[in-house]
Amino acid sequence: MFDFVSFIxxxxxxxxPLLLGSTGETITEKSGNLNLGIPGIxxxxxxxxxxxxxxxxxxxxxxxxxxxxxxxxPLGCCLLGSFLxxxxxxxxxxTLRANQNVTGLALTTFGVGFGNFFGGxxxxxxxxxxxxxxxxxTSNVFRRTLPFxxxxxVFGKLFLNYGFLAYAAVVIALAAAYVLGHTRTGLxxxxxxxxxxxxxxxxxxVTRYKYVATCVGAMIAGLGGLYYVMxxxxxxxxxxxxxxxxxxxxxxxxxxxxxxxxxxLASFLFGGLYILHMYIPSGMNxxxxxxxxxxxxxxxxxxxxxxxxxxxxxxxxPASLGxxxxxxxx
Amino acid sequence: MDNKIAAVTxxxxxxxxxxxxxxxxxxxxxxxxxxxxxxxxxxxxxxxxMNMLSGIYFPDEGEIAxxxxxxxxxxxxxAFAFGIGMxxxxxxxxxxxxxxxxxxxxxxxxxxxKAAAKKIREICDTYGFEVDPDQKIYDMSVSQKQTVEIVKVxxxxxxxxxxxxxxxxxxxxETDKLFAVLRNMRDAGKAIVIITHKMHExxxxxxxxxxxxxxxxxxxxxxxxxxxxxxxxxMVGHPVVLNIDRPEPLDPMPRIEVKNLTVRDVEGTVKLxxxxxxxxxxxxxxxxxxxxxxxxELLEAIAGLQPVEKGSIExxxxxxxxxxxxxxxxxxxxxxxxxLSFVPEDRLGMGLVGNMDLGNNMxxxxxxxxxxxxxxxxxPYKLAHQMVDFLEISTPSVETPVRRLSGGNVQKVLVxxxxxxxxxxxxxxxxxxxxxxxxxxxxxxxxxxxxxxxVAVLYVGEDLDVLxxxxxxxxxxxxxxxxxxVPGRGAKKRDVGMMMTKLGGKDDx
Numbered sequence: 001m002f003d004f005v006s007f008i009x010x011x012x013x014x015x016x017p018l019l020l021g022s023t024g025e026t027i028t029e030k031s032g033n034l035n036l037g038i039p040g041i042x043x044x045x046x047x048x049x050x051x052x053x054x055x056x057x058x059x060x061x062x063x064x065x066x067x068x069x070x071x072x073x074p075l076g077c078c079l080l081g082s083f084l085x086x087x088x089x090x091x092x093x094x095t096l097r098a099n100q101n102v103t104g105l106a107l108t109t110f111g112v113g114f115g116n117f118f119g120g121x122x123x124x125x126x127x128x129x130x131x132x133x134x135x136x137x138t139s140n141v142f143r144r145t146l147p148f149x150x151x152x153x154v155f156g157k158l159f160l161n162y163g164f165l166a167y168a169a170v171v172i173a174l175a176a177a178y179v180l181g182h183t184r185t186g187l188x189x190x191x192x193x194x195x196x197x198x199x200x201x202x203x204x205x206v207t208r209y210k211y212v213a214t215c216v217g218a219m220i221a222g223l224g225g226l227y228y229v230m231x232x233x234x235x236x237x238x239x240x241x242x243x244x245x246x247x248x249x250x251x252x253x254x255x256x257x258x259x260x261x262x263x264x265l266a267s268f269l270f271g272g273l274y275i276l277h278m279y280i281p282s283g284m285n286x287x288x289x290x291x292x293x294x295x296x297x298x299x300x301x302x303x304x305x306x307x308x309x310x311x312x313x314x315x316x317x318p319a320s321l322g323x324x325x326x327x328x329x330x
Numbered sequence: 331m332d333n334k335i336a337a338v339t340x341x342x343x344x345x346x347x348x349x350x351x352x353x354x355x356x357x358x359x360x361x362x363x364x365x366x367x368x369x370x371x372x373x374x375x376x377x378x379x380m381n382m383l384s385g386i387y388f389p390d391e392g393e394i395a396x397x398x399x400x401x402x403x404x405x406x407x408x409a410f411a412f413g414i415g416m417x418x419x420x421x422x423x424x425x426x427x428x429x430x431x432x433x434x435x436x437x438x439x440x441x442x443x444k445a446a447a448k449k450i451r452e453i454c455d456t457y458g459f460e461v462d463p464d465q466k467i468y469d470m471s472v473s474q475k476q477t478v479e480i481v482k483v484x485x486x487x488x489x490x491x492x493x494x495x496x497x498x499x500x501x502x503x504e505t506d507k508l509f510a511v512l513r514n515m516r517d518a519g520k521a522i523v524i525i526t527h528k529m530h531e532x533x534x535x536x537x538x539x540x541x542x543x544x545x546x547x548x549x550x551x552x553x554x555x556x557x558x559x560x561x562x563x564x565m566v567g568h569p570v571v572l573n574i575d576r577p578e579p580l581d582p583m584p585r586i587e588v589k590n591l592t593v594r595d596v597e598g599t600v601k602l603x604x605x606x607x608x609x610x611x612x613x614x615x616x617x618x619x620x621x622x623x624x625x626x627e628l629l630e631a632i633a634g635l636q637p638v639e640k641g642s643i644e645x646x647x648x649x650x651x652x653x654x655x656x657x658x659x660x661x662x663x664x665x666x667x668x669x670l671s672f673v674p675e676d677r678l679g680m681g682l683v684g685n686m687d688l689g690n691n692m693x694x695x696x697x698x699x700x701x702x703x704x705x706x707x708x709x710p711y712k713l714a715h716q717m718v719d720f721l722e723i724s725t726p727s728v729e730t731p732v733r734r735l736s737g738g739n740v741q742k743v744l745v746x747x748x749x750x751x752x753x754x755x756x757x758x759x760x761x762x763x764x765x766x767x768x769x770x771x772x773x774x775x776x777x778x779x780x781x782x783x784x785v786a787v788l789y790v791g792e793d794l795d796v797l798x799x800x801x802x803x804x805x806x807x808x809x810x811x812x813x814x815x816v817p818g819r820g821a822k823k824r825d826v827g828m829m830m831t832k833l834g835g836k837d838d839x
Contacts, residue, residue, distance in 0.1 A: 184441045191424050191435050198422040201386065202436030203407035313426050313468050327386070 005154055007272065007279055009161055013232050015271025016166045017042070017224035021249025022267060023173045023260045024221030028086075029253060030180060031213035032193040033093060034322040036104025038221050039246020040111020041085045045222025046229045047115040048081025049074035050237045053138040053230075054122050062137045070141045074226060082222020085111060086215035094210045097324040108246070116239045123239075132238040139235025142227075165227040170264050172220055177261035189213055193318030196325035206325055224249065248274070251300040257307055257315045270296045335398045337362045337490055337521040338383065338414070343392035345378055352378040354545040355392070360490065365512060365522045367536035367553070369565050371766035372738040373724070375545040376525050377419070380492045384416035385409035396490075407436070415483025416492040419525075421475050423467045430463040433482045446485075453484050457514050472621065473504040480511070490521045497531060498763065501620050502794055502827045509535050527766055529558040529572075530795060541565055566768050574774050574799040576818070577782060582610035582802075584646050585786035586632065586655075586755060591641035593627045593810075601627040603810045605641070609755070614777065614787040616801030616818060618794065620830050624810040625790045629757045632788070633668060634660040645755075661698075669753035681744050684733035688714040688725065691732055692747055717746040721772060738765045745773060749780060756780055759790035774800055794823050808833050 021042050028035045035041075053074040057065065089107055092098040122133050142163050149160035180186040191199040192209045200206050228245065229237050252270055256262040277292035307315045336359040345353040353375045360366055370376045381387045383394065385406040393400050396412045403409050409416070423432050434446045447463035454461050459477050467475060476496060483491060493512075497505045512535065516522055526532060532539060533553060540550035541564040548564050562570050586609040593602040602624045609615045617625055630636035632643055634655065643655040645666060655663055682691050692710035700706055714728040721742040725735055732740055745761055758777070762770040777800070781787055791797045797804055801818040806829040813829040 182441065184437075184439070187427075187431055187435065187441065191427070194424045194426060195422070198424050198432075199435070201384075201406050201416075201418065201422040203405060203410065204436050313466070316426075319425065 011272035015267035019267035020224030022252035028217035037107025040108035046225030049078035052077030086218025370542035415488030619807035667754035
């Protein structure tokens with residue numbers, strides 16, 4: 001019998017980094033910026049948080065640590081690191097009008113290199129015999145659940161068994177959906193992504209919207225990296241352990257047809273597909289396992305095919321996605 | 331008239347784009363309760379001048395005064411604050427948003443779509459517009475989109491309206507409707523500026539005309555005291571003959587015979603329904619119809635670019651031999667002498683590569699020629715030079731990317747290249763869209779000279795006056811069906827207009 005009670009929470013914790021990444025990328029793409037640097041930004045978000053908590057945790061016992069600071073220091077470092085990445089992306093693509101794809105891919109390469117460099121340095125500094133940094137105390141704070149969660153049986157296990165960042169991710173996604181759909185800011189942002197000339201003629205500051213959306217998007221995505229290290233990985237940073245979650249987050253944006261609220265459930269589904277191979281008995285044949293690992297990507301391709309075939313205008317990417325905007329260009 | 335205070339006064343306005351002088355010390359007055367027609371050839375700086383009023387560009391020199399008070403307009407937002415609204419030639423609308431969302435775009439305050447929709451309905455009732463506030467833009471016809479644009483500026487309380495070539499994409503009936511609305515607004519005391527190339531519109535609509543030439547202000551006068559010939563001469567700078575030639579066809583012979591042609595698009599909608607006609611050599615067959623009535627599909631089917639459901643298209647050689655074009659690939663059809671110069675909405679979409687220079691674009695037609703594995707680069711560049719001279723294409727050099735040329739010049743390059751191929755059938759669509767008078771006439775002359783060479787010309791056009799003056803016969807399409815074929819000589823504009831909107835053109839009882 002398939003064990004849903006243990007499968008679903010694991011799917012959720014797998015899904016949260018994807019949810020944060022895809023919410024960030026959706027906000028970014030709504031401004032017309034195709035930020036392929038998201039995997040790198042999430043990686044930088046993760047390592048920045050690690051750097052912050054490494055120095056705060058160093059030489060302290062759990063009793064010495066102030067709970068608020070334990071959360072705020074890594075959180076602040078993570079937001080700062082990913083914000084700077086978003087700012088760099090904007091400066092290159094909006095102000096200097098560099099090619100968005102090239103810039104994004106460069107940022108991903110840079111971000112992963114940055115993370116591995118500082119990750120490696122910290123491992124050296126910590127003098128650990130394992131190739132990883134372990135921040136158990138910080139992680140314990142990040143993973144703290146409601147005190148009564150354990151006593152609530154299956155309900156508690158399925159819904160209350162997560163750290164605060166997981167709930168924050170869901171709230172951020174729903175808030176993003178509301179802002180995009182029901183406020184003037186959201187309307188203006190969508191207009192910028194669909195047709196910057198129109199937005200400009202309507203008196204909307206295109207450059208500002210692109211900068212703010214991309215930087216906020218990068219910060220949200222960066223939180224995905226932080227959640228991964230502090231909560232999912234129990235405070236253990238290992239170089240390259242983040243894997244291809246960043247790309248999966250970008251795939252999720254397409255899967256959710258640019259709707260962060262759809263992303264909440266879709267990310268759990270993706271999370272589930274991502275770990276499906278561990279739950280389906282496949283015998284000794286490793287090839288079958290590899291096939292199951294393809295599931296999230298196969299589903300994305302199927303969704304792409306279906307949305308392209310239906311050809312409904314609302315389900316298409318923002319019309320000016322990937323294009324630079326220059327007012328006096330003809 | 332000049333003793334009342336002008337709603338807008340532009341003094342000594344100069345604007346440069348790099349080395350080019352777009353506006354050179356222009357003076358212009360705009361009055362309330364008056365429709366001003368702003369005239370000038372392509373590239374004479376009309377749109378640039380108006381863009382400075384609407385805050386898109388900022389003048390390098392000169393000053394602007396509203397109601398006598400000097401003002402600075404830095405952004406479209408400032409322009410709205412002064413009551414200036416511009417309806418651009420290329421609509422500034424977001425396709426996936428509704429009419430209401432587009433109209434309130436850029437405004438401040440809490441988002442209340444219901445209240446906005448109510449205000450939009452009120453504006454529509456006042457001036458006689460028809461807009462569904464909840465309709466998405468991509469579901470709208472061109473004239474509906476334009477209405478949304480006009481409501482958008484009225485919603486912001488604009489009382490100085492600028493319309494940049496508003497009729498370029500409208501049918502005669504839609505144009506009449508628009509003009510009625512504009513007259514309503516003028517009578518309500520609004521100041522209206524309209525940019526257009528069509529002389530009969532200037533004469534029927536405007537109260538005053540102002541003329542620009544090469545960025546300089548040439549003069550203005552009441553419309554009543556001038557005429558099309560004088561205005562054109564002012565625009566061009568030398569006398570121009572305003573009649574389109576229509577030589578008698580020389581020895582017309584059937585060249586292309588289309589029978590029972592039916593075409594469906596990818597989604598299965600019927601685009602052409604049982605279309606039959608014959609195009610003769612040495613004759614211009616005009617094709618009239620509301621945009622999207624199947625003109626594009628018809629030309630593409632003949633050129634071999636469009637899959638056909640049923641029917642036949644036969645090419646008839648000089649010796650009477652018939653050859654089926656259906657099933658041939660576009661290259662083979664081209665080799666037989668069928669040339670397609672299609673000017674779609676975005677001009678560069680089909681036929682030319684924007685980032686390539688003139689010479690390379692010429693080469694797109696000739697690169698297959700010759701046996702050598704290397705292409706012949708000299709001939710296309712020579713052809714490009716000849717074309718630049720002959721069609722008066724204004725370009726810094728033949729090495730300039732086509733994208734950098736103005737729309738009119740891009741069209742000349744495209745039409746010129748197709749003609750240089752010495753075709754036996756010339757398919758052309760919207761060949762003069764957006765072109766000024768002088769360039770248009772150059773294109774008409776070129777097409778006429780092809781006709782005299784014995785070429786069968788299919789001319790898809792949107793300006794009925796031109797179709798009626800230029801074509802020997804006019805085929806009218808209505809919703810993909812042939813509504814009728816009328817001789818060009820003696821056809822009435824009203825009749826053809828009716829045939830465009832209703833099969834056969836008869837009023838129902």
